[in-house]
Amino acid sequence: MHTAGAEPAVEAVGLVKRYGRTTAVDGLDLTVRRATVTAVLGPNGAGKTTTIELCEGYRAPDGGRLRVLGLDPVREAALLRPRIGVMLQSGGIYPGVRAVEMLRHVAGLHAHPLDVDALAERLGLAGCGRTPYRRLSGGQKQRLALALAVVGRPELVFLDEPTAGLDPQARHATWELVRELRADGVTVVLTTHYMDEAEELADEVVIVDRGRAIAQGAPLELGGGAAADVLRFAGRPGLDLASLRAALPAGSEVTEPSPGSYRVTGDVGPRLLATVTAWCAQHGVLADRITTRRHTLEDVFLELTGRELRS
Ligand SMILES: Nc1ncnc2c1ncn2[C@@H]1O[C@H](COP(=O)(O)OP(=O)(O)OP(=O)(O)O)[C@@H](O)[C@H]1O
Secondary structure, X not given: OOOOOOOOOEEEEEEEEEEOOEEEEEEEEEEEOOXXXXXXXXXXXXXXXXXXXXXXXXXXXXEEEEEEOOEOOOOOHHHHHXXXXXXXXXXXXXXXXXXXXXXXXXHHOOOOOOOHHHHHHHOOOHHHOOOEHHHOOHHHHHHHHHHHHHOOOOOEEEEEOOOOOOOHHHHHHHHHHHHHHHHOOOEEEEEEOOHXXXXXXXXXXXXXXXXXXXXXXXHHHHHOOOOOEEEEEEOOOOOOHHHHXXXXXXXXXXXXXXXXXXXXXXXXXXHHHHHHHHHHHHOOOOOEEEXXXXXXXXXXXXXXXXXXXXX
């Protein structure tokens, strides 16, 4: 439907937003290509929601440059609003209004809306179509907010934590919808705390920390590809890492991100596992909860910031 234009869907350079003495967004750079899914990932308070609200034109930046679909989101809000879909985290909906009525009303404001009944059906809202908004469950409210964001067939959709608190079935229905939007040429920007969500859905992941984008790239590219693996184990705190490091094959690294929790990176295979357990045996350490897995975005975040993503 919408072809990928030359100009990005979102372009932020040195974006700044302050709330009193708190700098929520602190020189953030972000480029979102058209017809892609971009996941903005980061810990609580990193500035994700504020960034999205700036893009939507709900807040005015204190510094930097921001263009959304080539427009200034605040000064050209009247031109931008009809072209974007916004999923609000809460509020903004009259408590007495019925779910499907609301959806029909919003669809009616757009020239080429999606089919309301089909959308309600697939998001599991058909059964509660006559229920007043205030009586909907948290998950139903969330799915309605998603439906409202996309029903007008926008060019660009902002989804703030679209699957937070949803059950697995609703979560997968949401993912499916996001994939279809993308296939239809829609650009999707979503925030999430879930690594698997970012890895499943996103063409591009932006890791935000303390108001800045500290890394951006394709999930696999950021994760270092399948070759970069991690072995984790638990043991007593304060093990002699220098000694363990000396025993490991070249190219490996070991750290203790939190007391008693150890993380070994490198070519994780049977040899590395045997080396670690042999070292533990020699040093009277009962290694517990030994796991090996692919290097994830969570590991990338840890390496970039020295902190766990969810603290
Ligand atoms: N309306 C506001 N007034 C004052 N401070 C705010 C306001 N909104 C956000 N903040 C502060 O700005 C910082 C960034 O918040 P923001 O909600 O953008 O982060 P976030 O990454 O979306 O976090 P979360 O994952 O918890 O939703 C935080 O320190 C927050 O306390």
